[in-house]
Amino acid sequence: MTAVQLPRRRALRVPIAWRRPAAVVGAVVLLAWVVVALLDPLLGLQDPLRQSVGDAFRAPSAAHPFGTDALGRDVLSRTLWGVRASLPLAVALVAGSLVIGSVLGALAGYLGGAVDEVIMRIADLVFAFPTIILAMVVAAALGPSLLNAVLALLVVSWPNYARVMRSLVLGARGQEYVIAGRLLGAGPFTSLRRDVLPNVSAPMLVLAMLDFGNQILLLAGLSFLGLGAVPPTPEWGSMVADGVTQFSSWWLATFPGLAIFSVVVAFNLIGDSLRDALDPRTAGAVQGSSI
Numbered sequence: 001m002t003a004v005q006l007p008r009r010r011a012l013r014v015p016i017a018w019r020r021p022a023a024v025v026g027a028v029v030l031l032a033w034v035v036v037a038l039l040d041p042l043l044g045l046q047d048p049l050r051q052s053v054g055d056a057f058r059a060p061s062a063a064h065p066f067g068t069d070a071l072g073r074d075v076l077s078r079t080l081w082g083v084r085a086s087l088p089l090a091v092a093l094v095a096g097s098l099v100i101g102s103v104l105g106a107l108a109g110y111l112g113g114a115v116d117e118v119i120m121r122i123a124d125l126v127f128a129f130p131t132i133i134l135a136m137v138v139a140a141a142l143g144p145s146l147l148n149a150v151l152a153l154l155v156v157s158w159p160n161y162a163r164v165m166r167s168l169v170l171g172a173r174g175q176e177y178v179i180a181g182r183l184l185g186a187g188p189f190t191s192l193r194r195d196v197l198p199n200v201s202a203p204m205l206v207l208a209m210l211d212f213g214n215q216i217l218l219l220a221g222l223s224f225l226g227l228g229a230v231p232p233t234p235e236w237g238s239m240v241a242d243g244v245t246q247f248s249s250w251w252l253a254t255f256p257g258l259a260i261f262s263v264v265v266a267f268n269l270i271g272d273s274l275r276d277a278l279d280p281r282t283a284g285a286v287q288g289s290s291i
Contacts, residue, residue, distance in 0.1 A: 020276070026269030029262055037083045045077040048234045057249050067251035069242060078234040079255050085146060085235050086263070090216045093150050093157065097215075098208045100154070101161025108162065109169030110192045120166070123159035131156050132221060139227040146219075146235070149228040153218050157211070164207055168200035175199075202278040210271035213264035220260055236260050 036043075052072030060067045066075035108119040126134065138152035169192075172178060178195045186194065222228040223237030231238070236256040243252025 020273045022269040023273035026266040026273070029266040030270065033083050033087065033263055033266075036080050037087055040080050040084060043080070045080065046074040048073060048078040048081040049232050050074075057246070059249075060251055066255045067249070069239075069249075069252055070246070073232075075239075075251060075255055078239060079236070079259050081234040082236045082239065082256065082259065083263075085229065085233065086216055086219065086260075089146060089150050089219060090212055093153055093215045093219070094208050094211055096154050097157040097211070098161055098204065101158035101163075102165045102204060104158070105162035105165030106169050106192060106197065109166035110173055110196065116166070119162065123162050126156055126159045129156075132218065135218060135222060136225065136227060139222055144227050144230055146223075146229050146233070149219055149222040152222065152227075153215060157215065160211070161204065161207065165200065165204060168203060169196055172196045172199055206271060206275045206278060209267060209274055212267040212271070216260065216263055216267075 050073060052068075055064070055068050055072035056070055058064050058068040058072070064074050064076065066079060069075060069078070104119050104123075108116040134156045135149075135152045138155050139149050142148035142151060173196060178191060181191050181195045219228060220235070220237030220240070223235045224241045226238075226241070229235030229238045236259055239256035240253045240260075243249065243254070243256075246252050
């Protein structure tokens with residue numbers, strides 16, 4: 001009698017990008033901030049808006065681990081509450097920039113001609129100004145608020161995605177599978193959607209992941225300059241601005257600054273790992289080093 005062989009259970013395969021220590025560290029840090037953002041109301045911390053003049057400028061202690069600010073508000077609760085403003089707005093900003101820039105860049109690269117000329121000249125006009133300066137002008141014209149800060153950054157961010165997408169589409173539209181699809185009767189928009197965009201999505205995903213940290217910095221920068229969050233809303237950039245004039249109260253700017261630093265580094269670590277895993281020139285090396 002022959003023994004009956006049971007089918008082997010497939011081992012759980014972790015994507016290559018998540019086998020790298022840098023990606024794991026970035027994912028853990030980012031996941032921790034996401035958990036804080038979701039569970040902050042349930043953590044039993046002090047009200048970030050509650051003022052107590054008698055507790056103003058308290059150094060870090062057991063009662064206030066991150067100290068208090070000029071109005072006696074707990075810096076720990078304000079720092080943790082600030083992630084509820086920064087992360088969702090950064091996600092909305094990057095998603096909006098990715099969609100607008102990708103659509104315009106794809107049309108410019110695939111259709112060419114006048115469409116390409118108009119879209120790229122508008123992008124060049126945006127690139128002619130320093131990013132933060134143009135964002136300050138737009139935010140000042142709209143008025144200080146987090147929503148207006150996001151709109152201002154959206155205006156200056158989409159050309160980066162449009163230029164990258166245009167170059168990718170220009171390289172892909174001459175490939176044989178795209179030409180074959182057109183010869184089989186596919187229209188330009190059908191060919192762009194079915195044959196071109198799926199093959200250029202990976203670099204755009206990496207660009208978006210790397211852009212998260214930059215957008216968080218820009219958003220905090222506008223709030224630091226008084227063009228973003230409006231008091232008393234807890235936001236990391238405005239909290240750092242409050243601590244700039246209080247050198248003796250070092251904790252006011254240190255802890256919000258460390259929060260910005262940790263989130264930006266986490267996104268950059270994840271983005272670098274994705275880029276190395278999705279780039280054909282480095283994917284083999286990444287796979288070999290993760291075995």
